[in-house]
Amino acid sequence: MKKNSPWAGVYMALVLVLLYLPILVVVLFSFNSNPGRTANFQFEGFSMQWYENLFDPITGYGQALMNSLSIAFWSVLLSAVIGTLGAIGLARRPVRKSVLGKAGAAALSLGEQLAVLPIMIPEIILGIAFMALFTALKMSFGMVTLVLSHITFCVPYIFITVKGRLATLDPGLEEAARDLGASPLRALTTVTLPLALPAVISGCLLAFAMSMDDFVISFFVNGPTTTTLPLKVYSSVKVGVPPHVNALCTVMLVAVFFLVGMGQLLQARAERRRLKSVKADS
Amino acid sequence: MPVAERQALLSLRDLHKVFDTQEALSGVSLDVYEGEFLTLLGPSGCGKTTTLRIIAGLEMPSRGVVLLNGEDITSLPPEKRQVNTVFQNYALFPHMNVEKNIAYGLRMRGASRQEMKEATEKMLQLVQLEGYGKRQPSQLSGGQRQRVAIARSLVLSPRILLLDEPLGALDLQLRRQMQQELKRMQQSLGITFIYITHDQEEALGMSDRIALMRDGRFVQVGSPEALYEKPETAFAASFIGETNLLHGRAAAVRDDGVLMDVGGITLPADSDLWISLGDPLCLSIRAERLYMSAAPVKEPCQVSGILTESRYAGGERVCVIRLPDGQVLKSRHPTEGEVPCVVGDKVCLWWHQASAVIVRDDLEAAS
């Protein structure tokens, strides 16, 4: 019963091809010798010229990449702390009696609802809201406003992933730790946190990807010197046909495939080692 | 040595526990003695796990006191109690290997590496898992996990080891084997065990004493023999072993017992209960303590009825007999030297007066 017909494979392959088609086109065109200043998308010959001066200061791509990376780094770091703490605090709710009292517990529930809202509403709303808020607070737009807004949508990814993991954890594990002499804090650090760590990491990776990829919110809260990569790409694409963009995209693609491949390889190796140790024992 | 003369190691005094609006425990009191194997037995939801968790410190009683060695530990957190638990699903730490699991408690106490290593070795030996120290819990069988869980608790030399249905997840054969092993360990280490089960056979075979629970209360506490031979209530009689409950009224009250009227038949019975003439009575007779004959016999305790069912079950035969007043009795007889009776025959059932006991009927009230 649980078996696919060959047509299912054909269908999946077709969808995947469509999924990768635009990406492949971009990769192909990154080697196009056609300068493409006019809206001419013909492939005219192989060339590496767009790679050679990709990170030339004049293009601004290098700076944009650095901006994006540092915004993503700080946003994810801070979100990881806020989101993981939040997940630990709210994992086994509702509790019978809250330390914060009835009103405090209700406020916390409202806070939780608000914290996950950013991934459910269109980004443009938050973009405008942040822009208006920062203007009203007379904050100058730049790194700080970008990081503050990115945290808002990074937190829910980490919070939900970690909370989901904590919910599947056997509550008996922490009880067992307490029973064996661990204080509440040590039970948390020696049992719960190590077990939640994979979820923290995968939540962070997801949040990192979202931060690197965010265009809409950054569009509204960026400053004159903090153009992020998506913003840079948008302005290039908007005004004309930027051949550098193709090269940049290809570089990023290779980086992503390299990282994902490494991850898979490491995982496979750990698995093999585990299986080997089982065999050696028996 | 009579139990009552010793000082209790653990005392529960009138424990109450209310969850939301539901009362899980309503007045539980019990003394547990040094070196004892005590079993909390009862159907699911009777409050036995709650009692255990209160002893472990994982739950606070709504009311009542827990004393360990005469010291009030009611509000002491679990990590400060010399009591350890073997959890129902073992609760082994999945991110630590067997060794680290076992050494966890010592690590929390700040033991040295050397101490931990030695103690872990010793424990692995005790539970017969030498050489398994580097395995992950996921690489162990159910029985092996069970042993690790026990070793992890015993390494701390607790005053009391609490076991919450530790064999529940194992198959029958492994279960039998682990029962013997647990009993052996308990006797050789001399540690007090408080053991939870809902399996009456397990309770009868392992315990020094059984505390039978129902609806958040102890129904009866005593040795396995006492619970089986002299159940005080209809619930106790029917939860442990198989029994027949014969309903009737007190026809006469005498010094040495009562005469009971069951649908016109008068039966003598022993009783320690306070009974007045005309009271409704409930008589418990074990199925295997009934004898069957084709014709009436010269015994004071006998009833006759129609054999409505007769089933061969290997070493014994299970029979069902319907009495004239509609009550039904189930009996078990050795298949060797069987009485030749067939379904539809009129038969006579008899028993020794001492093997039947008048019990308080607490089943009607519940249903």
Add this chain to the structure above:
Amino acid sequence: MKRPVHRREAMAIPMAVYAALFVGVSLMYIIGLSFLTRGEGFTASPPVSPHNYERIASPIYLRSLLLSLRLAGLTALFCLLIGYPFAYFMAKARPKARTWILLLVIVPFWTNALIRIYGWKILFSASGPINQAILALGLVERPLKLLYTDFAVLVGMVYAMIPFMVLPVYSAAERLDWSVVEAARDLGANPIKAFFTVVVPMTMPGILAGLVLTFIPSIGLFFLSDLLGGSNTMLWGNMVHNELLKSRDLPFAAALSVVLLALTGLVILLYRKRGGSAETMVF
């Protein structure tokens, strides 16, 4: 262990405070702004009146709203039609193949959405690969106009949103107990009937999450219609964007966003009513 968990709640305070400040306060703030009037430069000032909303109730804006909703609806629908079978087959594939397909679906996620949309722009352009191919085959005489059409916008939207349908449906289908499907077959359902009476209802949480996840963002993705639709497609997101950056009318842009927020709220409310939660929206 009841008591420590109580104390642990306090650890969620930073998150609650942060969310209250940046999500709660900022949303309240634009709701307030939407009732004010455009002031000097980039400011807003009294009088307080619903005039911005009266302006929205005019045909131009209502048409744009309807257009946006229609496009978002179509996007969600096509994502379901294409993504559901994909996710279903994926859940039925062998575990090893499954991991790889999942990776292949996720990797594009990691590359910039703008760049991927830009790939479509190349594909659709008059001199791009698609037109060259059909010209070479002699199917048409002159290049087709593909770029800057509603069709291009729809393709781009479905393309950008489809992982958000595949992933929740997949995680629902993966948890499916296949013996239930076998039971349905055993009880006389043919494969198609078994699919619609057992598999679809059991994966409904995933479908609902997928629909919400593809529908809501589609209303606000102004850059997508910018790149593939040009100035022909004025979606709600583009309206908001234009009012803010071209007309610099903050209160009116706020009012437009509040309408969008209300629509989103309505969708989420419906979703919650059907038993959906935020948790199923992250995988």
